Amino acid sequence: MSVATSTAVDETARGGTIAVRVRGLSKGFGSGEQRVVALDKVDLDVYAGRMSLIVGPSGCGKTTLLSVIAGILNADEGEVAVFGETITRMGDRAKTRFRARRIGFVFQQYNLLPALTAAENASIPLVIAGWRKGPAVARAAEVLTSIGMGKKVDSLPSQLSGGQMQRVAIARALVHDPQLLVCDEPTAALDHETGLTVMELLREAAVRPDRAVVVVTHDNRVFHFGDRIAHMDDGRVVKIEDRDPSLSAA
Numbered sequence: 479m480s481v482a483t484s485t486a487v488d489e490t491a492r493g494g495t496i497a498v499r500v501r502g503l504s505k506g507f508g509s510g511e512q513r514v515v516a517l518d519k520v521d522l523d524v525y526a527g528r529m530s531l532i533v534g535p536s537g538c539g540k541t542t543l544l545s546v547i548a549g550i551l552n553a554d555e556g557e558v559a560v561f562g563e564t565i566t567r568m569g570d571r572a573k574t575r576f577r578a579r580r581i582g583f584v585f586q587q588y589n590l591l592p593a594l595t596a597a598e599n600a601s602i603p604l605v606i607a608g609w610r611k612g613p614a615v616a617r618a619a620e621v622l623t624s625i626g627m628g629k630k631v632d633s634l635p636s637q638l639s640g641g642q643m644q645r646v647a648i649a650r651a652l653v654h655d656p657q658l659l660v661c662d663e664p665t666a667a668l669d670h671e672t673g674l675t676v677m678e679l680l681r682e683a684a685v686r687p688d689r690a691v692v693v694v695t696h697d698n699r700v701f702h703f704g705d706r707i708a709h710m711d712d713g714r715v716v717k718i719e720d721r722d723p724s725l726s727a728a
């Protein structure tokens with residue numbers, strides 16, 4: 479295994495396209511004595527065509543960092559650029575539009591609507607983007623088929639296993655072809671084998687020159703999927719591991 483540690487910001491060494499550039503990012507919650515500093519001047523580069531992991535102990539700021547990167551939370555200070563667009567300078571409406579078009583989300587909870595079939599659930603981002611229902615569901619069925627769920631497109635969530643529901647959630651995250659896929663503990667609710675399958679699937683989605691995947695996880699059984707692993711502690715990125723992508727997940 480080839481593992482190199484480096485600083486979080488490494489302009490030249492990798493030579494890839496920077497998908498997400500985080501600079502001086504700080505974020506706190508509460509005020510006075512109750513104040514918690516969740517992010518403390520974080521710098522990080524995430525490369526396109528790579529799977530990046532954000533890891534670290536509970537409460538170190540992983541979800542906060544992912545949420546600011548994805549434009550769900552506003553930062554107090556610092557900048558985040560996603561494929562060259564500085565989302566920390568966007569207004570709320572522009573950020574919402576950017577998120578809807580360019581970012582896909584996968585969470586620990588699948589958040590599927592129980593009355594909708596797998597294909598209908600996976601079609602939701604397209605419907606929100608203005609597609610008519612028929613073509614949207616047909617496109618979602620194609621994406622589901624491409625990730626081995628072809629036989630389940632008409633199933634309701636209650637008829638699916640946890641791993642299958644997470645695949646529907648992944649199809650939903652990919653259906654509008656986002657450039658950035660952000661995943662918060664995607665394997666936490668799954669058994670080990672299913673978790674590995676889900677990570678493999680996410681990797682397949684990541685390995686495109688024009689797309690990046692960022693996964694927050696504290697599941698060290700899936701760390702080997704990361705091409706770049708950002709270790710956080712106490713609101714800071716304290717170590718970066720870069721691995722040869724051809725060796726990841728081996």
Ligand SMILES: Nc1ncnc2c1ncn2[C@@H]1O[C@H](COP(=O)(O)OP(=O)(O)OP(=O)(O)O)[C@@H](O)[C@H]1O
Nearest residue numbers: 507508514516535536537538539540541542543696
């Ligand atoms: N909405 C909030 N209000 C107040 N404090 C918060 C809020 N969200 C997060 N925090 C605090 O910020 C810090 C970082 O939280 P965060 O959820 O980012 O950590 P994490 O590394 O993702 O943790 P875990 O692995 O347990 O999910 C923690 O101390 C947490 O209690």
